[in-house]
Amino acid sequence: MRENRLRTLFAQQQLALSGWVSMGNALLAEVIAHSGYDAVTVDLQHGPFSIDAALPMLQAISSTPAVPLVRCSENSLGEINKLLDAGAYGVICPLINTAADAERFVRACHYSPRGGRSYGPARGFLYGGADYFTHANATLLTLAMIETREGYANAEAILQTPDLDGIFIGPSDLAIELGLAPDAYDDVRLNEAIDHLLALARKLGKYVGIFAGTMEMAQRMKGIGMDLVVPGTDIQQIKAEGARRVSALR
Amino acid sequence: MRENRLRTLFAQQQLALSGWVSMGNALLAEVIAHSGYDAVTVDLQHGPFSIDAALPMLQAISSTPAVPLVRCSENSLGEINKLLDAGAYGVICPLINTAADAERFVRACHYSPRGGRSYGPARGFLYGGADYFTHANATLLTLAMIETREGYANAEAILQTPDLDGIFIGPSDLAIELGLAPDAYDDVRLNEAIDHLLALARKLGKYVGIFAGTMEMAQRMKGIGMDLVVPGTDIQQIKAEGARRVSALR
Amino acid sequence: MRENRLRTLFAQQQLALSGWVSMGNALLAEVIAHSGYDAVTVDLQHGPFSIDAALPMLQAISSTPAVPLVRCSENSLGEINKLLDAGAYGVICPLINTAADAERFVRACHYSPRGGRSYGPARGFLYGGADYFTHANATLLTLAMIETREGYANAEAILQTPDLDGIFIGPSDLAIELGLAPDAYDDVRLNEAIDHLLALARKLGKYVGIFAGTMEMAQRMKGIGMDLVVPGTDIQQIKAEGARRVSALR
Amino acid sequence: MRENRLRTLFAQQQLALSGWVSMGNALLAEVIAHSGYDAVTVDLQHGPFSIDAALPMLQAISSTPAVPLVRCSENSLGEINKLLDAGAYGVICPLINTAADAERFVRACHYSPRGGRSYGPARGFLYGGADYFTHANATLLTLAMIETREGYANAEAILQTPDLDGIFIGPSDLAIELGLAPDAYDDVRLNEAIDHLLALARKLGKYVGIFAGTMEMAQRMKGIGMDLVVPGTDIQQIKAEGARRVSALR
């Protein structure tokens, strides 16, 4: 089975960067996959599209070395199975609040006996190879999002879920739950929470990824040793560069 | 944040009319939004399409003064969040049978601390404005469908759900549950049930909307003081006018 | 090969009615095909969609007795061949201004030796039957649109094009070319032109179809013996019924 | 209401064959529906598409005598209702593990009072007929998938679910759960499990369908009296024939 380069980077303690696609367009996904990112995440939670658009996006990413990840819209075996069958090499699952949530998520991503993933990986074979079934459980990444007070409180139990690879921190939602603004990326309370989660994960030998709302935050996250950093979305990229161009010409 | 004109109409006790789109086409949505309706509802419950088609429909409605509403396919935080992120200014949620259902629905539509809506409103910012996050909870409408015996029995508790704006009556399903035909719009039992729900809502200061299966029913609903009336679907409009044209020429 | 019921109706001098779909949605096409029309025309000239949307529309119409017609976007062998391969049983071609235009159109619709249609009718076989190739030339309808001054002036020559089945009158464009408003359906000059075209076609044994901008015009066209009448578009149906419903409730 | 030919075949104890479409393309669905199968199943569980693609596939199948079935992606009332509204004449529901799962599935497919299916069958009327509501509960097929150890253990209780028409065996998942390879179609343990499920169903007067991973297995399933056999997927068909052609020419 094709290796999961993110696992290799994680094992080597090298920072991995993921692009983020929240507009449902396959050419956009391919353009971003050519930007130098180690992975590209197709976001079905806040991206207004479904599997119909995600399939060609995953196919487009597959023509590059970038690892195809998805964020599913919810902790649903049905959706997660379709995305994995479509060739995703990792899943970021939103709103994991309890160890039971995490266990349910892990089970959705693993074949029996570890989990309840149903068999039929059409694009899994095409992208991963003929031995996909044998190695899928050990290859595909599972990252549980910590983004609520409840999830934060249960983080240690969540991180102890067997076969869960790690967590992915949603800083805007976590900030809101801490009573802060969604873009309070510099707030000390938010950053202490991030530090705490990273320390917990390190203690338990799990990986940590995070969405960075600004480039400053991205640099800081790199600095504290995050495994995976997402430096903004496709929409933020378009907006930032568009605003720069328009204002330069006014 | 752009105001929700339906709230204004409701506050002024003026009848609001919503068009209804159950075929997944953005031009159709725009044509209906130009018909003089105060709102247009994109129906993902009985409409055979998903968020991929709903996005351009909501965009098309946004080019008109009509308020973009959706009916979600089920009481799911994942789907509801995507539809709100895509710019819907209100959600009609089917099959609310208990106060717990209603609370779950309200939580899916509100940001923390009131609810668990996840942050990432890409089109929310575009349609609503840069201050979307601050005002979204108070702007977006939440209407719980009462359409089962169980929901009817629990209507008072449902209506007491904090921050639920009101209910939306599904007369065909309610009729079926009362043992009537789905088009028994004139039946006294159905109309007594409707009167009862309206009275309950008035007592509790909540709004009431209804789907009207015929124009006679729509007039009657206007007469009894409904806040929101949907005078039939796009398919009914096409069928009614098509039948009229064909029979006139045979 | 499945018969072309329009040919049968035409031969029996019975009025044929066609629905008209200019919004690219397959469910809409099916709803209109169930309205009692003898045919449904998928309009790729003024409808903002292409073959990608037309295919499922033609498939949907094929599940009903209505004959699937198309209006192509221009007199192009490439597009016409794709539409016929997709199962269209007749083509209305816009802007036929000369006999050469008409000959080119007829050639695009016929296999060699009569024409230059390329072989590969994937859905032709599915909808028409295994003997599609043998009978296609004699089954599929070709209707040339007369809608310009030039086309009107050349109408007799156009109608004499061998194997052209008839003409289809575009009254709005013809009105504009006569210096009238596009909705001058009652103007005597337009109606004299229509009468003239119908008389020419009758003399030469060809069929005549027309788009009717209003129901009054449709009745008049039925009265003068048109073979095929289109009583308005899907958008007109939606608008007419929508306006009726909204105004009744204001 | 249009009859469900599968019910007729089942009642006559004749083997029914279903094609299987897991690529979201309406022309492909129509081609397969013309291959001589009694039914065609649109697979939304392992097929990477959603209702947006399933609608035109169901429409395409509807233009043929093949019965349009779906496999839903999960046991969800929302999705199942949309697929039935879109004209599916039967649902295969994955991962039915308990009698409660089966009851929930049956309720999703039936109108009140038997179930909680919501009313609004737009294409149901077009494909089934104007009396759809009256006969839908008795016409549409419900097949619960047995594919886990838990489901296998609870098979008798599942089969006793009132109004459940039968079961559909997923041999690859069942094999995995038995500790076998997903393609262990010839393994005696798997075949004993299949025999057991068939015997249980016969005893309780229910139908049994199965997916056959190879033609040998399909013949064996025919031999033991299965009611419904799916001899492979569209992807398997393409791969088998493609490999045959390429290797013959190398």
Next chain:
Amino acid sequence: MRENRLRTLFAQQQLALSGWVSMGNALLAEVIAHSGYDAVTVDLQHGPFSIDAALPMLQAISSTPAVPLVRCSENSLGEINKLLDAGAYGVICPLINTAADAERFVRACHYSPRGGRSYGPARGFLYGGADYFTHANATLLTLAMIETREGYANAEAILQTPDLDGIFIGPSDLAIELGLAPDAYDDVRLNEAIDHLLALARKLGKYVGIFAGTMEMAQRMKGIGMDLVVPGTDIQQIKAEGARRVSALR
């Protein structure tokens, strides 16, 4: 009819800026339309999509003050008419090499008697208003691309085409035709050609727009008094910002 703000800006000799969308996604089009551009051009020449994707993009742009423009894929009345019917308020036509090409283009954009545009502006009415037909000829912009040696040589004749609003310079193709690299934006020969075209247009009272391959070029084009400047494509925006973010974090 809704005014064309580009005409107003041009008349006031204010620089107009247009965004450029070459990936077929409606949310992307809306995001770019919110970036402060005066117009957004939907590029069907080098953008790998057709009218099916362009329609929702035009609808999305219509919900903002930005003027919706298109670049058609070729000088074809069929395609141009569909794009105008879909609500485009201006057309940039590639590869205008002769005065005859320009006249053909102008005719495709104007109703009779000036041109041969066919009547049926479904979205024209929705976006432009009920008096669309009366004012369309005077409102919609026509910009002929000069991008070949032949077009450059014939520029004066092209600019004299009655009712042609102006030209749009394609610097990459013009550079290639001058024997330069496609990104030779600073080359003196290219800039002399641009100066010459601008001078010709000024003399003849026509407008000039240009695509700027770099921000430096955009500033220079602003400096010499261009009417319309496109400061790069959506893909260039994504690439520039993506490369900036990735390299900052490596």
Next chain:
Amino acid sequence: MRENRLRTLFAQQQLALSGWVSMGNALLAEVIAHSGYDAVTVDLQHGPFSIDAALPMLQAISSTPAVPLVRCSENSLGEINKLLDAGAYGVICPLINTAADAERFVRACHYSPRGGRSYGPARGFLYGGADYFTHANATLLTLAMIETREGYANAEAILQTPDLDGIFIGPSDLAIELGLAPDAYDDVRLNEAIDHLLALARKLGKYVGIFAGTMEMAQRMKGIGMDLVVPGTDIQQIKAEGARRVSALR
């Protein structure tokens, strides 16, 4: 620039095999690209889809070693340019009847000074590499279809078109034009014509490809030394295997 493996095979006088996709689905294209073919041709002539579907198909093929080819729907610079920009590495152009047709086709595929291809190869860069512009003219394949009497008569002149790489024979259309049935693949007249074209091409140092309607014909074409053989379409593959499976089980 990424090499064109077909050129390498042709230069080595090794038979190249191409799969053929005429249903507009990206997963199907990927499955066929994994079947062992050297190339996969996306057919926009008889395939009922356009660039909107072709883009993700080309992306999907790009994730495999198979060379992505297209057959355009007609000899149109606009369409051909979009397909090349979308990453096609070769174009088969239908209905080349004269040397002028061939020259027009070659010009559409080459940048200046050889041709008039417009600059803007978004996916060309992604699939081909950053030096795409420099090498595109020499890398992309141009194959002119000979399939009419006229084209056959002019074959020598067509083959002498500078920079045309070769011809592609359409045997069904050629058979029809010779007065034979479209599937007269064994007819001596057709085969003499094929031999003649092959000999002409060999004499002039050009390549020859052909569509083979049956496997027998494919073997024969391999035997006479064709450079490129297409052993049937996706639809033929599905039909052949479907019929085999159904008949085996009846």
